[in-house]
Amino acid sequence: KNQVEQSPQSLIILEGKNCTLQCNYTVSPFSNLRWYKQDTGRGPVSLTIMTFSENTKSNGRYTATLDADTKQSSLHITASQLSDSASYICVVSALSGYSTLTFGKGTMLLVSP
C-alpha cells in the first residue's frame, strides 16, 4: 500500500531560526514528490515539485531535497518568518495516469516571535 509518513507531527521554532521537515514514502512506481504549504483555513499551495531525476529544488527560503534511493525527502526553511506558520504537506504521485496522489498528514509548524 502506498504511504507517506511525515515527521515531526508538529514543531515550534523561534522567528529567524532554520528548520527541516522530513518525509518518507513507499509509493511505487514513483513519479514526483511535492511539498505544499497550507495556512489555517485555506487550501494547500504548492511550494516545490521534484521528479525522479531532481534531488534539490528551491523556492525562495524553502529548499526541498529528494533521495529517490532511500525514498526520503526533506523541506528546509531558512530564516523563518511568522508567516511560515502553517501545515506543510508532503505529497507523492505514482505513475498511474490521472494523478492519483498519496498525501502525508502534514507537519504543523509554528514560528514564535
Added chain:
Amino acid sequence: DVKVTQSSRYLVKRTGEKVFLECVQDMDHENMFWYRQDPGLGLRLIYFSYDVKMKEKGDIPEGYSVSREKKERFSLILESASTNQTSMYLCASSSSAGATYEQYFGPGTRLTVT
C-alpha cells in the same frame, strides 16, 4: 493566474439535508478532484473527474456523488447529510499535459452538519 474557486467558505446544514458544493476552475484543466480533510487524517480523495460527464471513485466515495456537466465546474453532492460528514472540503484541478499533473487547490469549504 491560476484560480480555483469554491461556492462557499463556510456552510452549516442540518442532518438529512441535500448539500451541493460547487467548484469552478478557470484554467481549462481536464482533471478535477474533491477531497475532504480531517484532523489527524490528512486529505482523502472522494471523487475525481478526468473529463466532462466522466467520474471515478476515490478512496471514500460513500455518501457522496458528483456531477461534471461542464469542463470548468465540478459539483460534490451530499444526498442526505450526516454529522460524520462535517469536514473541510477541498476542490482541486490539474492539467493532463506534462509529467507532473500539478494540482491547484481551492480555498476550501468548511461544512458543519448539525
